[in-house]
Amino acid sequence: MSSPSSLVRLIARRELVERGRDRSFLVSTVITLLVVVGLAVVPQLVGGGPDRFDVGVTPAAGVDADALRAGGRALDLRVDVRETDPAAAQRQVRDGDLDAALLAPGQVVVDRELDPVLRAVLEQVDGAARGQARLAAAGLDPAAVSTALAVPPLQVQAQEPRSEAATTREGIARVGTFVLYFQLIGYGFWVALGVVEEKSSRVVEVLLATVPARTLLAGKVLGIGLLGLLQLVLIAVVGLVAATASGAVELGASAAYPIALVLGWFVLGFAFYATAMAGMAARVSRQEDLQNVTGPFTLLLVLSFFGSLYATSNPDSLVTRVLSVAPPFSALVNPPRMAIGDAALWEVGLAVLLMLAAVCGLVVVAGRLYEGSVLRTGSKVGLRDAWRAGAR
Amino acid sequence: MLELRGLTKRFGATTALDGLSLTVRPGEVCGFVGQNGAGKTTAMRLVLGVLEPDAGEVCWQGAPVDALVRRRTGYMPEERGLYPKMRVGDQLRYLGRLHGLTGERVSQSTTQLLADLQIQAREGDVLESLSLGNQQRVQLAAALVHDPELLVLDEPFSGLDPVGVEVLAAALRARVDRGVPVLFSSHQLELVERLCDTVAIVRTGRVVAAGTVDELRGGGRARRLRVRVEGGAPRWPSGVRDLGDGLLELADHVDDQAVLDAARLAGPVREFTPVRPTLTDLFREVVAA
Numbered sequence: 001m002s003s004p005s006s007l008v009r010l011i012a013r014r015e016l017v018e019r020g021r022d023r024s025f026l027v028s029t030v031i032t033l034l035v036v037v038g039l040a041v042v043p044q045l046v047g048g049g050p051d052r053f054d055v056g057v058t059p060a061a062g063v064d065a066d067a068l069r070a071g072g073r074a075l076d077l078r079v080d081v082r083e084t085d086p087a088a089a090q091r092q093v094r095d096g097d098l099d100a101a102l103l104a105p106g107q108v109v110v111d112r113e114l115d116p117v118l119r120a121v122l123e124q125v126d127g128a129a130r131g132q133a134r135l136a137a138a139g140l141d142p143a144a145v146s147t148a149l150a151v152p153p154l155q156v157q158a159q160e161p162r163s164e165a166a167t168t169r170e171g172i173a174r175v176g177t178f179v180l181y182f183q184l185i186g187y188g189f190w191v192a193l194g195v196v197e198e199k200s201s202r203v204v205e206v207l208l209a210t211v212p213a214r215t216l217l218a219g220k221v222l223g224i225g226l227l228g229l230l231q232l233v234l235i236a237v238v239g240l241v242a243a244t245a246s247g248a249v250e251l252g253a254s255a256a257y258p259i260a261l262v263l264g265w266f267v268l269g270f271a272f273y274a275t276a277m278a279g280m281a282a283r284v285s286r287q288e289d290l291q292n293v294t295g296p297f298t299l300l301l302v303l304s305f306f307g308s309l310y311a312t313s314n315p316d317s318l319v320t321r322v323l324s325v326a327p328p329f330s331a332l333v334n335p336p337r338m339a340i341g342d343a344a345l346w347e348v349g350l351a352v353l354l355m356l357a358a359v360c361g362l363v364v365v366a367g368r369l370y371e372g373s374v375l376r377t378g379s380k381v382g383l384r385d386a387w388r389a390g391a392r
Numbered sequence: 393m394l395e396l397r398g399l400t401k402r403f404g405a406t407t408a409l410d411g412l413s414l415t416v417r418p419g420e421v422c423g424f425v426g427q428n429g430a431g432k433t434t435a436m437r438l439v440l441g442v443l444e445p446d447a448g449e450v451c452w453q454g455a456p457v458d459a460l461v462r463r464r465t466g467y468m469p470e471e472r473g474l475y476p477k478m479r480v481g482d483q484l485r486y487l488g489r490l491h492g493l494t495g496e497r498v499s500q501s502t503t504q505l506l507a508d509l510q511i512q513a514r515e516g517d518v519l520e521s522l523s524l525g526n527q528q529r530v531q532l533a534a535a536l537v538h539d540p541e542l543l544v545l546d547e548p549f550s551g552l553d554p555v556g557v558e559v560l561a562a563a564l565r566a567r568v569d570r571g572v573p574v575l576f577s578s579h580q581l582e583l584v585e586r587l588c589d590t591v592a593i594v595r596t597g598r599v600v601a602a603g604t605v606d607e608l609r610g611g612g613r614a615r616r617l618r619v620r621v622e623g624g625a626p627r628w629p630s631g632v633r634d635l636g637d638g639l640l641e642l643a644d645h646v647d648d649q650a651v652l653d654a655a656r657l658a659g660p661v662r663e664f665t666p667v668r669p670t671l672t673d674l675f676r677e678v679v680a681a
Contacts, residue, residue, distance in 0.1 A: 010489050018478055202473025206534060209440040209467045210490050212459075375442060377471070 004215050011211070011219025015194065016227050028186075029231055032179070033238050039175050040243035051077050053118050056084035056092060056101035063102055063129045071121040074153070079121065105130045165254035166340075171243075172255055173339035174312055176262035179235055181305045181332055183266055185298065187228035188273035192281035192294050194220055195374070200285050204374055213371040221274045225267070232266055258339040261348075268352065269331030271359045273297055279366025282374040283381040293380070304332040315341025325351040327358035393417050394439070394542055394573050398448035400597075401434050408434040410597035411448065416573040416590075421564070423588035424577040425671075427679060431597040432577040433470045436546050439575070440467050452542065463491050466540030468548050470577075472531050474519050480530055481506070481515035484537045491538035498537075505533040508563050525556045532560055536567070543567060545576040549583055561587055585671040593678050601678050608674050615642045616667040617651065623659030639667065 019025055053072070057063050065081040072079030084092065089101035093111050100110045100118060108114065108122055128149065135145045195217075198204040207216055236259050243249045280293040291298075304323075311320040311333045323329040324337035330351040338348050372390025373381035381389075394416040401409040409431045416422040424432050437443040439450050441462050450457045474483055481502055488498040506512040509529040514522055519530060532548060543564070549557050564587075568574055578584050584591060585605055593601040593608075601608055617640045619626075628634065629650050631643035642648065648666075655661045669677075 007490065010486070014486055018475070018482075022477075197475075201476055202469060202471040203475055204473065205437075205442055205469040205471065206467065206473055206487070207490070208442050209465070209469075210463050 004212070007211055007215050008219040008222060011216060012223030012226065015220055015223025019190070019224065019227055025227075029234070032182070032231070032235055036175065036179065036235050036239040037242040040239050041246040051117070052080065053077060053099045053115065054080050054082065054097065055118075055122070056082050056089045056098045058084055058086055058089060058101070058103050060086070060104045061102035061126070061129075062105055062133060063125055067128065068121070068125050071125045075117055075121055077117060077121060079118075102126065105133070164250065165252075168249045168254045169258050169339045170312075171249060172258040173261070173336045175239065176258050177308045177312070177332060177336050179232070180262050180266055180269070180335065181301065181308070183228055183232055184269045184273055184331065185301050187224055187270055188277045188297070188301070189294065191221055191224050191274040192277040192290055193287065194224065195278050195281040195370070196284060196287055196290055199282065199374055199377060200287070202377070208375065213374060214367045217278055217367060217370050221271070221278060225270045225274060228270060229263065229266060232263060236263070258335060261335040261338055265331050265335050268355045268359065269328065272328045272331065272355065272362060273301065275359065275362050275366045279369040282370040283383070283386055285377045289380060300328060301332075304329045308332040308336050311336040312340060325354060327355040330355055393453060394575065395451040396435060396439065396448070397451060399435060399438055399445050399450070400447040401438060401443065401445050407597055409438070409445070412594065412598055414592050414599055414602065416575050418573050419568055419571040420590060421568055421574045421576070421588045423584035423591045424575055424594065425579070425581060425584055425591060425675060426594035430594045432594055433546055435594070436544050436575070436577065439544050440465065461542070464538070464541045466535035466538070466543045466545075468531055468535040468545040470546035472527065474527070474531060474534060476520040477518050479516055479518055480511070480522070483519060483530070484533055487534050488537040493538050501537050501539060505536055508566075509533055510559055525552055528552055528556065529560065532563065536563065541572060543572055543574040543576070545574065547578055548576055549578060549580055557583065581671045581675055591671065593675060595679055601674070605671055609669055613669070615648070616640065616669075617642065617648065618663060618665045618667050619651070619655050619661065620663035621655045621659050621661055626654045626658035628654055638663070
């Protein structure tokens with residue numbers, strides 16, 4: 001019962017249970033889930049499906065309703081055509097019943113402005129109608145004119161066609177990296193807060209009388225990390241279900257890959273940042289001083305996040321390639337690089353190895369800082385002091 | 393038996409402990425007294441391994457104290473500390489498990505202690521919602537929950553009302569009667585005098601006086617009498633020093649009955665009491681010396 005691993009388990013369980021039951025944790029979980037569901041569903045509701053326009057046509061306009069509908073379809077619009085007369089058209093446009101009305105050849109009325117895509121459709125259809133009318137007026141056979149003008153549409157040949165799978169991967173990687181960033185910054189800071197909480201409430205002295213400092217630190221990092229991982233899995237499941245239901249993505253290997261990347265990199269990234277922040281946090285006794293000592297690592301995270309944004313749009317650039325394997329940037333840059341870019345599998349292996357090495361080094365350093373400063377309440381303990389005091 | 397042997401601890405240029413030695417026997421309550429900064433808290437932290445000594449050692453049953461012994465020790469630090477937002481019962485069970493208790497025993501021990509300390513109604517409340525006095529009771533419960541073999545309590549009674557003191561003292565007494573040695577520090581000297589079997593007075597990192605209160609009182613100290621006589625001034629036998637305000641100090645050879653006779657010659661005697669120094673008096677003398 002007194003083995004270090006059972007102590008770590010006890011401590012981790014306390015962190016998990018006490019924090020899991022915390023109101024602010026529950027609230028933040030609900031908010032995060034809502035945001036993720038929003039990200040998955042809203043674009044489908046708003047941007048999903050073709051844009052729809054109501055267009056009125058007077059007999060004088062001389063435009064064929066079918067041609068108008070077909071012109072809309074060609075540009076991914078749904079155009080509903082209604083017969084109207086000039087007076088009614090003015091009113092319907094003003095009331096918003098119609099988005100535009102063709103009154104006469106070359107004449108369109110709108111309330112405020114004409115949507116640019118709809119304008120292209122109207123110009124093309126109106127232009128064709130007027131051209132036909134002129135040719136007919138010049139004595140040509142309208143049927144022959146139609147046939148002559150009916151050319152087949154442009155043939156597009158994609159050299160590397162963008163697959164549905166790649167789109168899914170990219171979408172999930174974008175959202176996933178975003179969530180990963182907040183998860184790392186939130187839970188890393190939570191560990192720091194927990195360390196200071198134990199220090200400022202002095203409970204740490206009771207604990208250290210029975211538990212070695214590093215065991216206490218390990219249990220705390222593990223417990224909070226596990227909670228973060230569970231929350232991340234919950235976010236992934238709920239987000240996927242929502243995105244699948246709304247038709248944004250299709251479940252399958254292309255969805256699993258970026259999710260696995262994000263979950264895996266949470267584990268590594270959290271190990272890095274949580275350990276670092278715990279070591280730094282042990283040096284202060286008040287929450288107010290926390291920002292001050294954890295600042296450098298928060299900055300690293302923010303920089304990594306900008307790196308990941310850059311990587312999503314430039315997944316194959318040299319900067320992305322370097323950042324995606326260099327710890328600790330790899331935590332946030334590797335997932336988009338692997339999911340979106342043209343990356344070989346060994347890259348993720350190398351990134352993981354380097355990050356593991358960094359974490360191992362950090363555990364030694366941060367553990368020593370923690371040990372050397374966690375009992376010294378009062379003013380901030382200097383880095384050198386903490387390092388020296390942790391040497392015993 | 394707990395032995396502190398020649399403990400020395402320096403913090404930079406300050407010497408907190410300077411060869412402090414002390415023994416607490418089974419079933420004995422040792423009061424650890426001294427001015428602020430004398431080294432009491434540092435000594436206790438060394439016993440618990442929260443700090444490491446620069447020299448000297450702490451022994452339990454003849455062998456140096458190790459992690460196993462420390463897990464069977466109950467500790468109440470000077471700076472109170474428990475999780476403010478954790479429920480009282482959960483908190484005690486958690487600390488019990490950290491100290492190696494398992495399964496049913498944790499729950500039984502927690503329930504029993506909360507009842508003994510008369511806070512069973514607060515088991516499900518978070519700590520910070522309790523009054524300071526009740527938080528102090530929980531703190532003692534945290535030191536006792538794993539049924540320790542040794543108790544080290546830094547200022548366990550500070551800030552408690554008389555009822556709280558009685559409840560805590562009774563809980564401690566029950567342990568002592570089972571043979572648990574207790575080392576506790578306090579500034580409340582009347583309390584120490586009442587509860588402790590032995591006292592150790594510490595000054596600038598050393599124990600300067602130790603023993604039972606009676607032993608500390610005796611040991612070459614001159615007897616004192618308080619005498620009140622109505623009327624004239626008595627002629628005291630030789631060897632009696634009048635300290636004023638009716639207080640007399642008697643040299644070794646002086647018979648107190650001769651003093652009484654001298655008093656009665658001068659007039660009716662209204663008071664004639666041997667004066668035994670209180671721990672407070674002893675403390676003042678030792679610390680001022």
